[in-house]
Amino acid sequence: EADIYQTPRYLVIGTGKKITLECSQTMGHDKMYWYQQDPGMELHLIHYSYGVNSTEKGDLSSESTVSRIRTEHFPLTLESARPSHTSQYLCASRDSASGANVLTFGAGSRLTVL
Amino acid sequence: QKEVEQDPGPLSVPEGAIVSLNCTYSNSAFQYFMWYRQYSRKGPELLMYTYSSGNKEDGRFTAQVDKSSKYISLFIRDSQPSDSATYLCAMSGMDSSYKLIFGSGTRLLVRP
Numbered sequence: 001e002a003d004i005y006q007t008p009r010y011l012v013i014g015t016g017k018k019i020t021l022e023c024s025q026t027m028g029h030d031k032m033y034w035y036q037q038d039p040g041m042e043l044h045l046i047h048y049s050y051g052v053n054s055t056e057k058g059d060l061s062s063e064s065t066v067s068r069i070r071t072e073h074f075p076l077t078l079e080s081a082r083p084s085h086t087s088q089y090l091c092a093s094r095d096s097a098s099g100a101n102v103l104t105f106g107a108g109s110r111l112t113v114l
Numbered sequence: 115q116k117e118v119e120q121d122p123g124p125l126s127v128p129e130g131a132i133v134s135l136n137c138t139y140s141n142s143a144f145q146y147f148m149w150y151r152q153y154s155r156k157g158p159e160l161l162m163y164t165y166s167s168g169n170k171e172d173g174r175f176t177a178q179v180d181k182s183s184k185y186i187s188l189f190i191r192d193s194q195p196s197d198s199a200t201y202l203c204a205m206s207g208m209d210s211s212y213k214l215i216f217g218s219g220t221r222l223l224v225r226p
Contacts, residue, residue: 006157040122043158043202043216059213090157101146101206103214105157 003027006091006106013081014114021076021109023091032074033103035090036060043090049074050096081113117141120203120217128225133190137203137217140184144205144215147179149188152200152219161201162188193224 004025013019025032030051035043035058045058049068063085064078074093078085088110092103120137127133135149145166150158162177164170170177176189186205190197203217 040218042116042118042120042218045213092157100163101214102148102160102163103158105150105159107157108155110155 004091004093004104004106006089006109008109009107010110010112012112012114015080015082017081017113019078019081019111021089021091021111023074023076023106024072025074025091025093025104025106026072027093027095027104028071029093029095029104030071031094031096032068033092033094034058034064034066034074034076035092036062037088037090037108047076081111083113086111086113115140117215118203118205118217121220122218124221124223126223126225127193129193129195131193131224133193133197133222133224135188135190135201135203135220135222137186137205138184139186139205139215141205141207141215142181142184143207145208146206147177147186148204148214149175149177150202150204150216152202154199158202190222193222195224195226198222198224 007022032049034047044060046062047066049055090108091106118139149162151161152158167181174191178187200219202219204214206214
């Protein structure tokens with residue numbers, strides 16, 4: 001069972017609200033990622049982090065922001081949610097020391113913005 | 115054109131059938147190839163991982179990589195209803211970012 005946890009699993013909110021999606025991993029992995037997944041579409045990388053205080057934007061432009069203050073924690077924040085932000089958000093992590101390019105995913109946070 | 119192409123399905127087969135799932139790609143720099151399985155309302159989980167060309171077998175699952183054709187396959191023998199899920203291929207090169215590129219996934223339904 002994956003040791004990476006996302007909360008909330010489901011969230012329905014109104015336009016303009018601020019939301020934070022939480023992601024925590026207990027594996028001590030240095031690299032963490034946020035992907036956005038829409039039905040029938042490939043996963044798109046929106047943010048990644050190579051370690052504490054390191055964050056980068058991914059390939060897909062996103063109005064969200066992330067922070068990495070602790071190794072195990074990588075929250076994603078939307079300051080003002082809009083219906084276009086409705087999607088599934090997947091958090092993942094990887095141990096770069098293992099040499100294997102394998103991601104461990106959380107169960108996802110499904111966001112609906114009305 | 116997408117870097118990785120994957121037939122979205124859905125693919126419906128009877129229990130016990132051999133299933134073949136495929137992806138094609140355009141970037142010859144890809145060296146790592148993975149298959150993830152994603153059940154409904156869950157995150158993807160790693161199923162198979164291969165480096166460079168060749169075959170890899172794990173129980174009922176066999177992964178094949180043909181780099182000359184830029185084509186990868188996942189075979190499932192004796193398919194079970196519990197194999198019903200979306201299967202995502204993913205691949206990356208050997209640069210420092212190891213950025214994974216995912217296919218859009220193939221939905222598989224195994225009928226009892």
